[in-house]
Amino acid sequence: MSSLGAIVRGNLRNNAVHFALASVGVIVGIAAFAFFLALGAGVREVVLGKIFPLDQLEVIAKSMTLDVGPVSLGLASDVLDEKAAEQLRGVAGVRGVYPKMKLTAPAIGLGGKQIIGNDIRTELIIDGVDPALVQGEFSGSDQFRVVPDPLATTPTACAADSACPKDMYCGKPYRGGPGKVCRDYVPVIASPHMLEIYNGSLRRAYNLPRLNPDFLIGVTLDMQVGASMVQAAEKDELLYEKLKLVGFSDKAVPLGVTLPLSQVARYNVHFGAPEAATRYHSIIVKIESKDQVAAVAKAIEELGFEVTDGGAEQAGFLISVFVLVFSLLSTIIVGIAAVNIMHVFFMLVYERQREIGIMRAVGARRSDIQRIILGEAACVGLIAGAIGVGLAYATSRVFDYVSAQHLPDFPYKPETYFAFSVDLVALALGFAAGFCVLGAWLPARRAARMDPAAVLTGR
Amino acid sequence: MIRARGIRKSYRLAGARAGELPVLRGVDFDVEDGEFAAVIGRSGSGKSTLLALLGGLDSDYSGELKVAGKDLRTLSDAELSAYRNATIGFVFQAFHLLDHLSCEDNVALPALFRVDGKESKEARLTRARELMDTVGIADKIGARPGTLSGGQKQRLAIARALYHRPKLLICDEPTGNLDSASAAAIIALFRRLRDESGVTLTIVTHDPTIAAAADRVIEIRDGVVELAGGGEEVQA
Known part of the structure; x- marks a missing residue:
């Protein structure tokens, strides 16, 4: 030839x-x-x-509701547990299973001065995800991990950040009270969708600057878990934390902040019961290949779970x-x-x-x-x-x-x-x-x- | 080398003259190994048709035609191609050189279609230059055929025909487009090649000098062999 x-x-x-x-x-x-x-x-x-990420599915418990006027009453449990996670791991074509947990107590965030010149006080929507889900996805992904339980350690009193070890700050004690102690920042990740919505729409309406994601890494926000703008929802006891943004990921909750799963579990247990530590609100199932999505979704539904439809299929x-x-x-x-x-x-x-x-x-x-x-x-x-x-x-x-x-x-x-x-x-x-x-x-x-x-x- | 018995060949005509046109009507002749045979006859007598059959370009005929022991009618396209590639060499009146190739590439063209073992480009070009030297156009190495005179083109075509050391050289009016001096030189070259390598020559010609130089003359008239004998004998 x-x-x-x-x-x-x-x-x-x-x-x-x-x-x-x-x-x-x-x-x-x-x-x-x-x-x-x-x-x-x-x-x-x-x-x-x-x-609409298509190489993963979000699985929730099968919902049974009864509509009574404007209210929809749940007739069955809407949470998943470790047993459900184990079942999902056994489905053919599943590459990984990552539980997600919602914060079941109210929380308020206070901050923003570093970015837009004024502090904003807002209710926070908080999700917890398994850090393994975002491992390696962004440069600071190794910082996205649960911090030591403040109740299990003896806090060191301080007057300023400089008195604390590197990567810690001098702030209110975990459960409030007088004085200041050295504290760990709670790492959070945010969805790039929020930034897109801000840069694409909100900043124009409020005449705010366009934000660069790299600039936002390291930004901090005070958080009070248990506090709420809705007085009836506020808890008797508040927990004080400072959140630090370590990265952006599309695995984060689209509107709100996302913490390591165990961190959220800690708050849920604090304001609820010990079993709250393993009560997941959804589970992210990563699929081996996009071609297997339909087969895996069918197998999951056959196990008695529901797959949320994010519109990916139609798109x-x-x-x-x-x-x-x-x-x-x-x-x-x-x-x-x-x-x-x-x-x-x-x-x-x-x-x-x-x-x-x-x-x-x-x-x-x-x-x-x-x-x-x-x-x-x-x-x-x-x-x-x-x-x-x-x-x-x-x-x-x-x-x-x-x-x-x-x-x-x-x-x-x-x-x-x-x-x-x-x-x-x-x-x-x-x-x-x-x-x-x-x-x-x-x-x-x-x-x-x-x-x-x-x-x-x-x- | 060649044994032809009862060769018949017709062409199908289309249109108003639809039907069969017989060209060869039972041709019998033999050519021995190393012989110089001239095929003569008027235009339309069937000489070129006979040449096409001998060269394996056409196998649609009846009768028995054996060349170098091969019954050409029984060969497949691949076998006929291998036969044309290795057993015979063609020389045409119109030279039929590829103008876009160099002289060496024209000479080495048969090597590109060799089925039993490919040669390196270097080996091909070495052989081509050697043959150009043999036919007396060594000074044209690297030139394009378009720059050559008629006689030089025919020498180049002969060099190509000799590439695979064929047993039979089939030539169709090889001096038809040449002046008398060039024609004489080509005839001398054929004789020398025959004497040196023992190649069998079958030349279709109108040229009486070629016929006179031939060992055997086969005259075809109206599709049959009219006369077969020595060249000088026929001239006489």
């Missing part, structure tokens, strides 16, 4: 102009194909990777339809280009009858002639495909530039709308080469069946 390759290379050089003209349609078709596939993959990455379906429609259009363009390739190759085969006859006379088999023509077509396809992919990439960069410069910010606005993977490039090149080979099939067949005697002897 390598020796035939020399002939193919020579013919490509010799007929470069013909091939260049023939490949214009392929270039345009493949550019459209790669552009829309990359756009679909990029949008899918944002929608299913950030807004995924819509994106697939979008990609399918545009891929189909691109395929039609490449298909028309393949017909053009066929015409050009028919013409070239006619023009090169003598050359083909000579090759047959010196020993080329029909299959050699066919391979030479198809090899040329494949090369034309690969070159045109590469140019098409390059054109798609260049267009995508222009698109991203225009978006960054001229489109207003909106939640989840991505830096790029496109995802050009190696697989996509290989697919586009294979597609281009495949269609060109298909277009050249009949001309190659005709060339292989040409009567060399008639051509060479002028009969």
Whole structure:
């Protein structure tokens, strides 16, 4: 084949102009194909990777409710336990199981001066997640761990932060009271969705600065567990903590702050019963591959649990339809280009009858002639495909530039709308080469069946 | 080398003249190993058709045609291709060189289709240069065929035909496009090649000088062999 390759290379050089003209349609078709596939993959990455992560499911206890006027009364337990987690670990296709726990006591946060110039007092929505769920996801993920129980240690009195060991602060005792003691910061993570909503909408309404996530790492917030703006909900005893933001993760609660699971369990036990330590409100199930999501969801439902529908399925379906429609259009363009390739190759085969006859006379088999023509077509396809992919990439960069410069910010606005993977490039090149080979099939067949005697002897 | 018995060949005509046009009507002749045979006859007598059959370019005929012990009608396309590649060499009136390849690449073209063991590019080019030297155009190494004179092109085509040391050289009017001096040089080259390598020569020609130089002349008239004998004998 390598020796035939020399002939193919020579013919490509010799007929470069013909091939260049023939490949214009392929270039345009493949550019459209790669552009829309990359756009679909990029949008899918944002929608299913950030807004609705599709490689995980959130499992909750099956709910049974009775609606009484405006109130929905729960008729069964709405919590999960360690036994449920164990059952979920046994489902085929499950890569990991990570319980989540909601704070069952009210909490208030006070802070924000470092960021926006004024302190804000707000009710806090708090979730607890297993630190293993976010391990390695961001640079400070190793700091996201439960801190020692203040009730199990003897606090050191202090007057200022400098009197405390590094990474501690001088603040109110855990259960309140006079004086100050050295305390651990409670690490928290926040959802990037909150930042997106803030930067995309809230900051405009309140004329606040745009926030950079890197700048926010290390920001602290005072928290009073048990306190509430709703007087009836307030507990008799309050716990005092200082939260420190260690990172952003889409595994965090979309609106609120997320603490290590055991930290939340500690508060729930403090304000409730000891068994609150293992009463989970949901469990995140990580799936081995996105293709297994449906099968795993079905298996989980068969175990008697409910899978929350975050809209991922519908979003995924819509994106697939979008990609399918545009891929189909691109395929039609490449298909028309393949017909053009066929015409050009028919013409070239006619023009090169003598050359083909000579090759047959010196020993080329029909299959050699066919391979030479198809090899040329494949090369034309690969070159045109590469140019098409390059054109798609260049267009995508222009698109991203225009978006960054001229489109207003909106939640989840991505830096790029496109995802050009190696697989996509290989697919586009294979597609281009495949269609060109298909277009050249009949001309190659005709060339292989040409009567060399008639051509060479002028009969 | 060649044994032809009762060779018949017709062409199918289409259109208003639809039907069979017989070209060879039972051709019998033999050519011995190392012989120089000239096939002569008027235009349309079937000479080129016979050449195509001998060269394995066409296997749609009836009768028995054995070349170098091979019954050509029974060979598959791959076997016929291997036969054309290794057993015979073609030389055409119109040279049939590939203008976009260099002279050496033209000579080495048969090597690209060799099925029993590929040669390195270096080996191919060495053999090609050696053959160009043999046919007297060593100074044209690296040139393109388009820059060569008619006689030089034909020498290049002969070098290509000799690449795989064929047993039989089949030539179709090899001097038809050459002036008399070049034609004489080509005839001398054929004789030298035959004497040095023992290759069998079968040349279709109108040229009486070639016919005169041949060991055997096969005259075809109206699709049958009219005369077969020594060249000088036929001239006489």
